[in-house]
Amino acid sequence: MTLVIVTFSCNEPYHGSRIVGNIYTGGVIDQNTLVTPSRISAGDGTYTYPVTDDAGYIDHYELYAGIDGIGTVRLKNFLIRPVIENHHPCLQFVRDELRVDDGDGEEHFLNMCSYPFPDLNRDLYAVVSAAPSGIGTANPGYNFLEWAFDMRDPENTVLNPSCKTVGGELQDNRILYIKEAVNAYCSQLHKDYYIGNPYQLTAPVNGEFYGLVDNLDPRTGLATGGFSFPVRYKLQDITSIFVVADPDPDRLSTENFDENLPPNPEGRIILMGNSDGSFGYLDKDMFEGTWHGLMESPYGEQIWFEYTLFYDLDEDSVYF
Amino acid sequence: MKVFNTLVLSLIFSLSFQSCHSVDCGEGTVEENGTCVPLNIPDVIEGETLCASGSHWNSALGQCFVDPETVCGTGTQVVWNEDSSEFTCVSTGNPELPECPEATPGGPICITGKVRYFIDPGDETKLMTSEITDPLILDQIEIVVYDPLDYAAKGSDSEPLGRATIDATLGAFIATEIIVPTQGYIALVVRDKNWTPDSDPESWPFTGYAYQATPGINIEGTYAVTITNDQLNTWQSDLETDPSFIGEACSEGHIYNCGTWIGIYQDEESKTPIDGVVPYYGTNTRVPATSMAFIDKNTDGKLNILTRGTDRAHTSDTGIVMYFGAELTSYFGLCDFLVTDNLCNDWEMNFPKTLQGGSSQKTLFVEFVDGTRLN
Incomplete structure (x- = not known):
């Protein structure tokens, strides 16, 4: 009897791989341009949101591996988002838990534009999960100026909120929303739709937080960066790895999301690393059980993706 | 009985290690959660359509490669290796800029470079990056080297330190025998060809762009700036x-x-x-x-x-x-x-x-x- 049970237990599936990486940029790259879906800064704390057919629009990123030099496999869809969007409707009714109760009997919420500025919307970016497209209000996209319009309070006069100050006074700092409508809406978002947590970045309000794009934390001035996510494929035989900036949201539809689609011809390879060293490198010899590599821009842009690849978690000698 | 127990335990032990992770995926497949799934294998015929923009299809190797033209800059040519799997950017041998004579220590200097728009009229997002290489445009301008502090003080009475020669073929300029002023600043000025003092501009207003210079050290591969x-x-x-x-x-x-x-x-x-x-x-x-x-x-x-x-x-x-x-x-x-x-x-x-x-x-x-x- 014991023998039978043990035999079945050995049909254990492959446990996948894990990538631990760090995306870092040179001084000339504005990390806001890495945000997906794309947004354009007006320079005064407000943003506009291009749409699919606009030039330069990037919807999301897709991480690919080349296997044996003969084919590719789509490893991961992901986004780069500001860790906190100051004006995201789903954060407008987060209680200010640290506020001293002044006995006024009112419910107090976080003021996302309080002085002094650690502007996490502008200066700190996260690598996060991508949610499927085309699933209606469960993934409304990230242009909340558009999708949250119906939830605005009739008394609201602010159209495009910012954290701009004039004479020390905040200007247009907050859109007024109807709390019940917002809470109802935000409670039914897809599990992979990212909303940052102002109290603890690593535990997002919604979605998956893989880590941070390399930068200085504007709150402390200390260097921060690095992320990690699992990959469900066995990467024993990879010969290249690359990131495609993809403009097409349909590639993340529920039908396509987990499909191993080939790289989109309309996409742009922004990072690439090959085992032959023609772009970046992939070192399979330096460490036992883990590989180390670097992706670089094939266009010479100042962006890099350095990573450690735990290619077989079952065999890895690091013992997770 | 004791021997039997030992045998059973050994069998359990060995089986538990032998049968795990035994999936061996063949060529053209990859293991996903215990199952072999096919790779995206670019088709030779359809290969071109599978390559992302900025890359191209190599039918011999069945792979997409980054377009070399996007990597190799002007003044270089693409040279492939034997199996066409790698390329290098090799100088065409034609100089991209006129060649400066070697400067003597503490002596006059030579300046070479190209002319850039302050704001590109064809793409107003570009600041001081777009080079002017059109010979017809280059034929409309002249480039003069001034002591900018002297010019700011004297205006058009200031004597230039030298004049540049424009090589329309290379789209570049060279100015030689420039004596660096004692305060170490020089300015490259772009203006209408045959400019006269106090004249109004026809197409190219008098625009200066300053550098710090050291006697005896040439400035090569720099740029002058123009405003339309x-x-x-x-x-x-x-x-x-x-x-x-x-x-x-x-x-x-x-x-x-x-x-x-x-x-x-x-x-x-x-x-x-x-x-x-x-x-x-x-x-x-x-x-x-x-x-x-x-x-x-x-x-x-x-x-x-x-x-x-x-x-x-x-x-x-x-x-x-x-x-x-x-x-x-x-x-x-x-x-x-x-x-x-x-x-x-x-x-x-x-x-x-x-x-x-x-x-x-x-x-x-x-x-x-x-x-x-x-x-």
């Missing part, structure tokens, strides 16, 4: 929409007639333009709000918004200010502490008071103002 007359007129028209402003900004009524200094505040190390800088000159004098304007970006990133100093006191994220009727003195900047959401405050920028600048009548003068990041 259309651009100048656009700025002027924009400012004239408020007659009271232009009247006070410039007694001559035109920013070219007054002479304009264009400063670009940036971080010295990263070259990032700095917003939130209030322009200062002299020992500690604010550039008058009524005599300056800032060049800003519109929502498309085009540098076509002009904000008067009376409407805003500090630079936007372009870092660019224009000072009309600027005098010859030192230029620096201080952070505007009335606004907080800017790089100047965030980085605690320090702009030293050592940079000399200025302008003269019928002159545009472009200069980077480098600051040091303290935070």
